[in-house]
Amino acid sequence: MSSKDRYLKVVELARRRGFFWPSYEIYGGVAGFYDMGPLGTALKRKLESFWREWFVRRHQDMVVEIETPIIGPARVYEASGHVESFTDPIVQCTRCGRLFRADHLVEEALGIKAEGMDPRELNTLIKEHNIRCPVCGGKLGDVRLFNLLFKTTIGPYTSNTGYLRPEAAQGMFLAFKRVHGVMRNKMPLGIAQVGRVARNEISPRQLLLRVREFTIMEMEFFFDPDEDYSSIVEPIASEKIRIRTGEDKRRGLEKPGEYSVGEAVQEKIIMHPWLAYWMYEASRFLEKLGVPLHKQFFDEKLPEERAHYASQTFDQVVWTERWGWVEVSGHAYRGSYDLSRHMKYSGQDLTVFKPYTTPLKRRRLRIRVNKASIGAEFREKTPKILAELASMQPEEAEAALKEKGYIEVAGVRLTDKHVSIVEEEVVETGKRYIPHVVEPSFGAERLLYILLEYAYSEKDGRTVLKIPAFLAPIQVVILPLVSNHEGIVRKALEIKEMLSNMGFTLYYDDSGSIGARYARADEIGVPYAVTIDHRSLEDNTVTIRYRDTWMQERVPVDMLPSRLRSLLAGKEHLS
C-alpha cells in the first residue's frame, strides 16, 4: 500500500462513512475548519474520555479537571505574552510575494535593534534605506501586523477587546488560586481541561493536522521547584523513552536515541522529573491508541523554536505515512512564567504557602522604634522617618549606632533615645513560593487522524478499521443471519432491544447478505457482531464475531452482555 493511497483511503472513508468533512461545504468551504460527523463525534468523545481516564482519573489524587471560557479579555493575553509574542510585523515582496518579518529585515540590513518597533517606524526605515526583498530584490510592500490570535469585542463597546484562547492553559493559571484552595491546598496539583481553542493560522494545511479551531486536551501540573521529586520516576526508571535531544538535532541527527526514564532525568536530558513522568505517560497513552513505541518519539525544540513561555519543550511526534513525523502533543516546562506574569498584571498573590514539617526557629535583629520620642521631637517629619526605617537593614542600623552613635534618616539623626536594636527569635512555619509548571498538551483532532491511520487495514480487498475496541464509536452490530425468516428476525430484534437497554452502542442491520453486513461493520470499526441464526431459535445461543480475526464464538444469550463487556474492555480475547 503506497503512502498516498493510505492517506487518501482514510480521507475517503472519513467522508463516505461520516467521520469528518470540511465545514461550510455548501458555501464553498473555509480553510482550516472541519465538521465531525456522527462517527467522528462519537470517536472523538471516546478519545477525550480516554484522555481523561489516563491523565486525570488515574491520577485523581493530584489531578482535577475544570472548564473555563474560550473568550478572554485582552488583559489576560497581554499578561500571558500572547498579544506581544504573536503579533509579528510582516512585510511582503511585491514581486515574488514572499513574506518576511519586517523587524528581522531591518535588523539584518541596518545592523540595529528593531524588535519592538511599531509598523510605522519599520516602514519609514525600509523606505529611507531602500531595503529590498532579500530573495529576489523586489520592492517591499507596507509593513503590517499579523497576530495568530482571533480578535473580537466583548459587549457593545468596541474598545473592550477580547481574544479567543489559543490554548486552554491560561484558564488553568487564572483559576489556580481558587482550585488550589478548593483542593485544600494540595500540592503538587494538576489542573486539566478539554476544550476548543482557535488560532488564526496563516495557511491551514494537512487535513485535520493544522486547523484554525480545534479541541485541546491540556494539563498544567503545578509543583514546588525546590522540592526533590526524583523519587517519582523511580517506579518507571528502567522504562524506555525515545528522544531526539536538541544537541542531536543541531548535529543534524534525524533519529532519536533511546533512553531509560531514569537516565534521561539523571543526565538532565529532561530538565525535571515531572516533565519526564508526563512524557512517559504520554508515550504509553499513544501506545494504547495503537501507535507502537517505535513509531513515536520526543523531539526537543531548540531555544529559538520554543514558545515565549517555555524553558524546555519536547514535541511528541508520530510517524504518518503521508507527512512523516507529525506533532501530536507538546511537553513544555513553563516554569513560573505564567503565574509570575499574572501576579504582575493582576496584582494578586498567586504564591503557595508551604508549611515546614518542623517550624524553623531563627534569631534575627530588629529595629525597635520609640515612636513617642520621635513624634515628640520631629513632628511632621515622623511619617517619612518611619517609612525609611521600615526599609532599613537592622544590621546597617546597628553598625551606624555603634560607630557614630546615631543613624541618619530622612535628614535627621536618631540616637538610642529613638531607636534600639534588639535580637529576637522568630518562628517560620513555612515558606511562600510560586509553583513551577510542566504542561502536557494534546490536539484531539490530530490524535483522531493518527488513530484512524493506524487503525486502517485491508483484508481480502475489504477495509477493516481496527480501532481499539474500547474506543470504537459503535460497539456491537446485531445481525439476523437471513432477513426473510420471521423467527430469526424477531429474535434478533429482541436481542437488539435487550442490549440497547443495557447501554451498549449498537445498530441493527438486515440489508443484503451477511457478508456484506460484516464488511460494512468492519469498515467503520465495529469490533463485535452478534449473529442470530437457526440454532439460536433452538438453544438460545448466538455467535459473536470479532472484527480483527473474523473468528466466532457461540454464547448463550444470558451470557451475551457480560461477555461483550469484558471483550470491549479488552480484558479478554475471543477464544
Add this chain to the structure above:
RNA sequence: GCGGCCGUCGUCUAGCCUGGACUAGGACGCCGGCCUUCCAAGCCGGCGAUCCCGGGUUCAAAUCCCGGCGGCCGCACCA
C-alpha cells in the same frame, strides 16, 4: 501569502486539450423488493451531479478566458 498541479452524483471517476450530438456516461455505495443457513453472490426497480462559485467570450461553455473559494505538494509562516 507565493509557485506548481487540481476541483464532475454519497465515494471513485469518464468527458475538457480539439466548444454543439451530454437529457453529463460508468463503477461502487445508498433506498425498496425478490432470493440467501456466515464473510461486499445474483436478479428487478429506484434515488442521486444546475459539472466548486461569480463574471466574460460565443449562436452555443463541464469544455476557452478572468476573478474568487477550496484541496494537495513545495517555499514562507507555525504556541
